[in-house]
Amino acid sequence: xxxxxxxxxxxxxxxxxxxxxxxxxxxxxxxxxxxxxxxxxxxxxxxxxxxxxxxxxxxxxxxxxxxxxxxxxxxxxxxxxxxxxxxxxxxxxxxxxxxxxxxxxxxxxxxxxxxxxxxxxxxxxxxxxxxxxxxxxxxxxxxxxxxxxxxxxxxxxxxxxxxxxxxxxxxxxxxxxxxxxxxxxxxxxxxxxxxxxxxxxxxxxxxxxxxxxxxxx
Amino acid sequence: xxxxxxxxxxxxxxxxxxxxxxxxxxxxxxxxxxxxxxxxxxxxxxxxxxxxxxxxxxxxxxxxxxxxxxxxxxxxxxxxxxxxxxxxxxxxxxxxxxxxxxxxxxxxxxxxxxxxxxxxxxxxxxxxxxxxxxxxxxxxxxxxxxxxxxxxxxxxxxxxxxxxxxxxxxxxxxxxxxxxxxxxxxxxxxxxxxxxxxxxxxxxxxxxxxxxxxxxx
Amino acid sequence: xxxxxxxxxxxxxxxxxxxxxxxxxxxxxxxxxxxxxxxxxxxxxxxxxxxxxxxxxxxxxxxxxxxxxxxxxxxxxxxxxxxxxxxxxxxxxxxxxxxxxxxxxxxxxxxxxxxxxxxxxxxxxxxxxxxxxxxxxxxxxxxxxxxxxxxxxxxxxxxxxxxxxxxxxxxxxxxxxxxxxxxxxxxxxxxxxxxxxxxxxxxxxxxxxxxxxxxxx
Amino acid sequence: xxxxxxxxxxxxxxxxxxxxxxxxxxxxxxxxxxxxxxxxxxxxxxxxxxxxxxxxxxxxxxxxxxxxxxxxxxxxxxxxxxxxxxxxxxxxxxxxxxxxxxxxxxxxxxxxxxxxxxxxxxxxxxxxxxxxxxxxxxxxxxxxxxxxxxxxxxxxxxxxxxxxxxxxxxxxxxxxxxxxxxxxxxxxxxxxxxxxxxxxxxxxxxxxxxxxxxxxx
DNA sequence: AATGAATGAGCCTTCATTCAT
DNA sequence: GATGAATGAAGGCTCATTCAT
Numbered sequence: 001x002x003x004x005x006x007x008x009x010x011x012x013x014x015x016x017x018x019x020x021x022x023x024x025x026x027x028x029x030x031x032x033x034x035x036x037x038x039x040x041x042x043x044x045x046x047x048x049x050x051x052x053x054x055x056x057x058x059x060x061x062x063x064x065x066x067x068x069x070x071x072x073x074x075x076x077x078x079x080x081x082x083x084x085x086x087x088x089x090x091x092x093x094x095x096x097x098x099x100x101x102x103x104x105x106x107x108x109x110x111x112x113x114x115x116x117x118x119x120x121x122x123x124x125x126x127x128x129x130x131x132x133x134x135x136x137x138x139x140x141x142x143x144x145x146x147x148x149x150x151x152x153x154x155x156x157x158x159x160x161x162x163x164x165x166x167x168x169x170x171x172x173x174x175x176x177x178x179x180x181x182x183x184x185x186x187x188x189x190x191x192x193x194x195x196x197x198x199x200x201x202x203x204x205x206x207x208x209x210x211x212x213x214x215x216x217x
Numbered sequence: 218x219x220x221x222x223x224x225x226x227x228x229x230x231x232x233x234x235x236x237x238x239x240x241x242x243x244x245x246x247x248x249x250x251x252x253x254x255x256x257x258x259x260x261x262x263x264x265x266x267x268x269x270x271x272x273x274x275x276x277x278x279x280x281x282x283x284x285x286x287x288x289x290x291x292x293x294x295x296x297x298x299x300x301x302x303x304x305x306x307x308x309x310x311x312x313x314x315x316x317x318x319x320x321x322x323x324x325x326x327x328x329x330x331x332x333x334x335x336x337x338x339x340x341x342x343x344x345x346x347x348x349x350x351x352x353x354x355x356x357x358x359x360x361x362x363x364x365x366x367x368x369x370x371x372x373x374x375x376x377x378x379x380x381x382x383x384x385x386x387x388x389x390x391x392x393x394x395x396x397x398x399x400x401x402x403x404x405x406x407x408x409x410x411x412x413x414x415x416x417x418x419x420x421x422x423x424x425x426x427x428x429x430x431x432x433x434x
Numbered sequence: 435x436x437x438x439x440x441x442x443x444x445x446x447x448x449x450x451x452x453x454x455x456x457x458x459x460x461x462x463x464x465x466x467x468x469x470x471x472x473x474x475x476x477x478x479x480x481x482x483x484x485x486x487x488x489x490x491x492x493x494x495x496x497x498x499x500x501x502x503x504x505x506x507x508x509x510x511x512x513x514x515x516x517x518x519x520x521x522x523x524x525x526x527x528x529x530x531x532x533x534x535x536x537x538x539x540x541x542x543x544x545x546x547x548x549x550x551x552x553x554x555x556x557x558x559x560x561x562x563x564x565x566x567x568x569x570x571x572x573x574x575x576x577x578x579x580x581x582x583x584x585x586x587x588x589x590x591x592x593x594x595x596x597x598x599x600x601x602x603x604x605x606x607x608x609x610x611x612x613x614x615x616x617x618x619x620x621x622x623x624x625x626x627x628x629x630x631x632x633x634x635x636x637x638x639x640x641x642x643x644x645x646x647x648x649x650x651x
Numbered sequence: 652x653x654x655x656x657x658x659x660x661x662x663x664x665x666x667x668x669x670x671x672x673x674x675x676x677x678x679x680x681x682x683x684x685x686x687x688x689x690x691x692x693x694x695x696x697x698x699x700x701x702x703x704x705x706x707x708x709x710x711x712x713x714x715x716x717x718x719x720x721x722x723x724x725x726x727x728x729x730x731x732x733x734x735x736x737x738x739x740x741x742x743x744x745x746x747x748x749x750x751x752x753x754x755x756x757x758x759x760x761x762x763x764x765x766x767x768x769x770x771x772x773x774x775x776x777x778x779x780x781x782x783x784x785x786x787x788x789x790x791x792x793x794x795x796x797x798x799x800x801x802x803x804x805x806x807x808x809x810x811x812x813x814x815x816x817x818x819x820x821x822x823x824x825x826x827x828x829x830x831x832x833x834x835x836x837x838x839x840x841x842x843x844x845x846x847x848x849x850x851x852x853x854x855x856x857x858x859x860x861x862x863x864x865x866x867x868x
Numbered sequence: 869a870a871t872g873a874a875t876g877a878g879c880c881t882t883c884a885t886t887c888a889t
Numbered sequence: 890g891a892t893g894a895a896t897g898a899a900g901g902c903t904c905a906t907t908c909a910t
Contacts, residue, residue: 011870027336030244033905043343043871045907046281054905086414117392128396136397157399158414165386172389175337179345180353182374194407197375210416228895260896265881267894305881445891461770463680467884477892479886488884525747550828562830570831591833592848600813601818606823607815609768613779614787616808631809635856642855662874683900694875699902701873 007044014040020061024108027115028058062116062123065109066131076097085145086203089163093140094195096167104179110151110171143206151210158208163166166198220238229267231257237278241325244332261317272338279329279340283348293313302362302422306380309356310419311412313384318402318411327388356380360423368427376423383415446484448474458542461549480623496514496550496557499543500565519579520637521598526573527636530601535619544605551606573597575647577640585644593640600632660694663701665691671712677764679709706772713774714762715783720756736796737854741815742852743790745846747818752836752845761822768823790814794857795803800863810857 018040024029033054039046083091098104101216118125140160147156170177170184177184185194230339234255250271254261268274300308315321334343357377364373386400387394394401402411456465467488471478517525526596532538534590550558574594581590604611604618611618619628668692673682686703688695734742749755767775778849791811798807819830821835828835836845 028248029244032903034903044905045871046869046907095383104411107397118388120348124392128355128393132393155414158411159418161399162379162383162418163417164390165382168376169382173334173385175334175341176345176349179342180350182378188869194375197372197426198379201376201379201426204419204425205422208425209418226909251877251878261880262882262897271880392907461680463678466882468882478884479892480890482885483891541799552823558826559830562827566827586855589848591846593852595833596813596817596849596852597822598824599816602820603812603816607768609771609775610660611784613776617813628809629783631806631860632813635730635813635860637808638859639852639856640858643852684902685900695901696876696903697874705901 005040011040011042011046015042015047015050015057016061016064019057020065020106020112021108023061024111032098033057042166059123062112063126065106065112066127085142088142089146089203090195090199092142093163093199094169094192096135097185097191097195097198101191102188114171133182135158136164146206147210148204151206155209157200161207162205163202165200166202175185222395223249224274228257228259228263232264232267232274233281234425236323240278241328241332242351245336245338250274259387261351275338276340282323282326282329283344286316286326303357305359306420307412307416309359310380310416311409313352313381313401314408314412317385317388317413319405319408327333331388345392352400353377353381355395363423364427368423372426376419376426380415380419380424383419387411444477445474449476449481449491450495451497453491454499454540454546455542457492457495457575458545467491493557496546496561499540499546500561519576522576523580523637524629524633526576527597527601528537528626530569531619531629531632532600534602534605535625536622548605553621565645570594570598580637580640582646584639589643593636593643596634596639597632600636604628653738662691662693666693666698666701666708667712667715670708671716671757671763672759674709674836675762675766679770679772684708706839709772710774714742717762717778718759720760736793739793740797740854741846741850743793744814744818744850745843747786747815747848748836748842748868751819751822752838753842765822785813785814797854797857798861802857806860810860812851813856815854817853821845837860 014153015036019036022036023070024162025031026035033047034044036057048052051060083117100110106200113127116127140156143160143163144151144156147159151159174184186192227318232253236248236253238419239256242248243252252263253274254264263280264271264274268277317327333344336358357373360377360380361368361370361373364376366375387399402408449470453470454471456470459465460469467480467481470491470558471481478637481488481491485494485570522571534544547561550561574590577594577597578585578590581593585593662790668685670682670687673690676682677686684698685695687708688698698705698708700710731845750810751761764778767778789809793813794805795802795807798810800812836842
């Protein structure tokens with residue numbers, strides 16, 4: 001790893017980038033090493049040289065992609081030191097939406113992640129540890145502060161999940177939404193508006209989830 | 218025509234059931250007709266006899282599965298005639314959760330639907346038209362009634378989406394949740410509890426989404 | 435074969451006719467029993483009932499077709515009792531050409547015969563015995579009479595073959611001729627003209643083939 | 652690039668040769684890639700590697716075979732500069748016969764060409780342009796010179812066709828001839844003799860076709 | 869470090885044929 | 890006498906992978 005020639009790194013890098021796009025477009029199974037190599041103008045055997053096998057390539061694609069995305073984009077919205085919990089939630093939601101709908105993460109990476117979601121190939125575990133869990137714990141803290149002491153931990157957990165659920169919904173249910181005529185937000189204005197709606201809904205939801213439990217069947 | 222049923226219909230039916238499980242487990246691409254036929258103890262050619270080709274089998278699986286699920290389970294919760302909108306929401310959420318987490322729809326069908334979500338094969342369109350859209354419109358009506366006249370249509374739409382988002386979240390994000398230690402609800406008690414949490418959160422959220430819009434930038 | 439019901443003969447007959455067309459169009463290998471049965475609106479198994487197997491059907495098609503063609507068309511031109519050998523040749527060529535180019539034999543039968551020519555399936559043998567050989571012997575007689583005693587038997591044989599060769603050429607070499615821009619004769623006028631050209635050429639050829647053999651290298 | 656020839660080119664070449672024989676024996680449809688690969692001691696996939704698919708292999712077989720045959724054998728007989736048209740015809744017929752009956756062109760290539768004749772696969776077109784047409788035009792020139800100015804162009808065309816017809820007859824009608832007891836010429840002596848008979852017959856035929864047209868209806 | 873050729877397992881599909889009514 | 894369902898043997902093709910340079 002120390003002494004590769006210029007061309008080598010180039011090939012490896014090209015392979016990585018092309019493979020990302022192809023995996024996203026066709027899925028792990030649908031993608032063929034031949035196709036990838038051809039588009040990357042590399043030899044068929046080069047994949048096995050650089051990555052061992054198709055699976056190794058896939059893992060490498062995810063790893064490198066996340067490292068890059070990680071480096072470029074803050075995971076959570078940044079707010080002033082003295083901001084209220086409500087303002088923090090607003091900032092969190094906005095930052096989150098911007099990352100997944102606003103191009104903060106390349107489209108093809110989003111697609112691959114969606115696939116990983118229920119066709120985990122092992123790459124997901126690392127992702128959860130380094131990205132998802134910290135993000136989620138951060139949100140849980142915000143929720144707890146909003147809900148106050150009367151919001152039980154269990155309910156705070158659900159509330160945090162509810163916030164995430166709303167944020168990722170348009171990604172997850174993309175195909176259905178499109179068929180129903182509701183396209184996913186893409187312009188900054190749409191994202192801003194959605195962030196406000198989610199924040200407002202969730203703020204009320206969190207407050208409503210704390211306190212007495214008289215709402216029984 | 219009366220008594221040859223034992224074998225004649227059996228093969229087709231067995232194929233349908235086995236194929237459902239296999240498609241769910243391996244995906245459309247990953248599933249092989251050989252595997253399906255072997256498990257169903259049928260000949261490889263029988264698939265092409267009964268369904269034309271692999272694609273035809275897939276479509277038939279979805280169609281028949283939905284017809285069966287449809288027949289067995291009401292799409293929306295039923296409530297007394299004079300029920301309040303709040304009670305309707307509660308019933309809707311509970312029925313919805315029961316269908317997707319409580320075995321109302323076979324697990325393998327759920328998996329297939331998840332796959333369809335971002336790897337649409339054309340079968341999704343029919344599904345949306347006959348199942349998803351009516352369900353969603355029903356929910357939207359409930360939300361509007363809860364929010365009252367001061368809830369703009371646009372916000373009602375988002376609120377309804379928020380409810381659905383919370384319900385399906387544990388399905389969509391299944392893999393991540395599992396890795397984070399939060400397993401999806403499965404027992405009736407867990408489902409009931411989740412339904413109450415979602416309902417409570419959403420009720421407050423809907424109410425908070427209507428009225429004056431002072432929370433603006 | 436004595437007591438078939440109306441429907442039976444109908445099915446059998448329909449099968450025969452449809453099969454003829456299909457075999458001609460697609461060849462023995464290219465034709466499928468399913469296709470034939472479907473076009474004939476008969477069951478897949480009916481072929482095996484009536485003809486044993488695909489091969490049996492093929493043989494039956496040829497047999498019945500030839501019997502029909504045979505019954506309808508004289509094999510050789512008929513001439514007056516006192517006609518000269520030259521007139522007989524003229525009549526022979528004209529009748530021959532009319533049969534193969536003038537629709538005397540159904541087009542599809544001609545195609546099948548062409549195939550049989552170098553992909554013999556066993557049906558050809560019968561054909562040669564009952565059709566080709568008698569025709570050829572008839573022609574040989576005419577040639578011998580034209581050539582007179584100085585035409586050796588061996589040369590008479592070649593001359594007769596030369597006549598046949600000219601007649602069938604446009605059938606055999608059909609594909610090449612079409613590509614070269616020379617289409618096969620089809621109208622009565624074209625056939626008449628061709629008959630005269632062949633007769634004239636052959637008459638001279640036969641006469642030139644008899645007598646002394648001074649033309650050596 | 653200099654010395655890996657032993658195996659590299661061998662597989663492709665072996666495939667080409669074996670495929671030629673198999674296509675000739677069984678026809679395009681009848682031949683199977685499995686069979687070809689087995690006989691060539693190559694892998695099934697190698698065909699698709701080298702030729703794309705079965706069709707590509709077929710085209711390659713024809714192309715390479717013709718290039719080889721072309722290189723080895725002159726298309727028309729060569730004669731002395733001052734040779735008469737009659738001598739030219741003699742030379743043409745002899746060369747032609749030698750090519751198709753004397754092994755000038757491999758037997759299997761002849762069979763394939765025969766098949767192409769009425770089961771054209773598109774390869775025929777190229778063949779006609781590069782081989783058949785030039786040969787035919789050459790012959791037509793000879794015929795015209797023999798017939799002199801009184802031989803109309805239209806009749807010259809037919810005469811040339813008559814010559815070709817006689818030459819190819821034993822190929823085209825091979826199956827029938829065999830069944831009638833007349834085997835196709837194979838030894839040099841038989842070919843020589845046939846050439847003389849055809850030349851003699853045709854010479855007389857051509858001369859008889861020119862001049863006054865008293866033999867009309 | 870990199871390549872073009874070769875491999876073998878496996879995929880979907882098609883076909884003629886037979887079985888049980 | 891006739892049918893719809895079932896069978897098993899191929900068939901063409903594709904793929905990830907490895908070999909020999």
